[in-house]
Amino acid sequence: MSEKKLFTLAELAEHNHKKSLYVSIKGKVYDVTKFIDEHPGGEEVLLDEGGSDATEAFEDVGHSDEAHDLLKTYEIGELKDGPPIPSQKSQPSYPKPQPAETSK
Ligand code: HEM
Numbered sequence: 001m002s003e004k005k006l007f008t009l010a011e012l013a014e015h016n017h018k019k020s021l022y023v024s025i026k027g028k029v030y031d032v033t034k035f036i037d038e039h040p041g042g043e044e045v046l047l048d049e050g051g052s053d054a055t056e057a058f059e060d061v062g063h064s065d066e067a068h069d070l071l072k073t074y075e076i077g078e079l080k081d082g083p084p085i086p087s088q089k090s091q092p093s094y095p096k097p098q099p100a101e102t103s104k
Pocket of ligand 1: 030040064066
């Protein structure tokens with residue numbers, strides 16, 4: 001029995017640095033702190049996405065099955081409010097997460 005912790009976006013956002021790095025992908029929350037140095041795509045992208053919803057970034061890369069499997073080992077919980085990026089389903093309106101950065 002694995003207990004799932006529920007995270008708010010605010011809690012997730014606190015883990016956006018090298019000492020504690022969480023990302024959310026499709027509503028699940030992953031602690032990738034130990035993976036930062038191992039990520040074949042480099043630490044920068046992970047640090048960039050840390051503390052936020054990385055679904056799009058993760059999917060855009062077209063990660064392999066192996067990468068998806070790896071994800072499971074880092075799973076620590078779920079987002080309280082579900083995935084912040086709605087799929088096709090119509091959703092009750094709630095604020096979208098704001099991208100932290102302005103255009104470069
Ligand atoms: C958070 C969980 C993540 C895991 C477990 C993960 C895992 C992996 C793995 C195993 C690879 C090797 C290629 C493959 O098997 O597909 C890879 C490559 C890569 N990842 Fe990630 N990744 C994660 C997140 C991200 C994010 C958020 C980005 C953001 C853009 C990213 C960008 C990349 C890129 C660009 C490569 C290609 C590297 C290359 O072949 O030069 N990854 N990742």
